[in-house]
Amino acid sequence: MADSQLQRLVEVMDRLRSPGGCPWDAEQTHESLIKYLLEESYEFIDAIETDDRAGMREELGDVLLQVYFHSRIAQDHPTDPFSIEDVAGAIADKLISRHPHVFENLEVSGTDEIIENWEAIKAREKGRTSAIDGIAMSQPALPLVAKILYRAExxxxxxDLNSYSSEKATEKSVGVALASVIAWAHENDIDPENALRAQAREMIRQIQASEKQA
Structure with a gap:
């Protein structure tokens, strides 16, 4: 049933994008759909956090639509086309490659080693040599800084960052501290997103400087 419905979605998407289909769908580009991909992802997160099962099913379908929509647009590229089959094949290959403990019977001690293996395989596949390689700079500043910290570790x-290790960190205390900093920024007419993004760039500069010295 799943395969037939997935194929049905391919056919529906193809009809919408083909001559005689929907003019709006035919006009869309990867760039014009970016906002919808973000919106649908956030709406799915909201459904999870409210334990809305019907909402999760609907919003996950909207996210899936974005994958199919982008893949159908990609088929029309004049020099480098790809389809939903190419997308699915690539991610299946990636999952197999990065789970040698499942598909190659590699023995591991636990989830920490699984994550280490995943990172090592990913770095090897992508030829990454820097801690900042592959970090999505367009993501919001808070997850961007979190990713930079993860990579630096x-x-x-x-x-070179201020330390708050002397204070007890809980989800509540960290949330209060972050909200206080954001309020402080607003009181001084400073955009906290821009301020944190500027700090992210400084952290990247520090990492790059450290790597040049190594």
Whole structure:
């Protein structure tokens, strides 16, 4: 049933994008759909957090639509086309490659080693040599900084940041502290997103400087 419905979605998407289909769908580009991909993802997260099962099913379908929509647009590229089959094949190959403990019977000690293996395989596949390679700079500043911190820790790079290790960190206390900093920024007419993004760029500069010295 799943395969037939997935194929049905391919056929529906193809009809919408083909001559005689929907003019709006035919006009869309990867760029014009970016906002919808973000919106649908956030709406799916909202459904998860409210335990809305019907909403999860609907919003996950909207996210899936974006994958199919982008893949159908990609088929029309004049020099480098690809289809939903290419997308699915690539991710299946990636999952097999990055799970040798499942598909190659590699023995691992636990989830920590699984994550280490995943990162090592990914770095090898993509030819990554820097801690910042592959970080999505267009993501919001908060997850961007979190990713930079994660990579710095993985690559053993020390960053020059204020330490709050003397204070007890809980989800509530961290949330209060973050909200206070955002309020402080607003009181001083500073955009906290831009301020944090500027700090992210400084952290990247520190990592790059450290790597040049290594």
């Amino acid at each position: 993985k690559y053993n790079v020390d960053l």
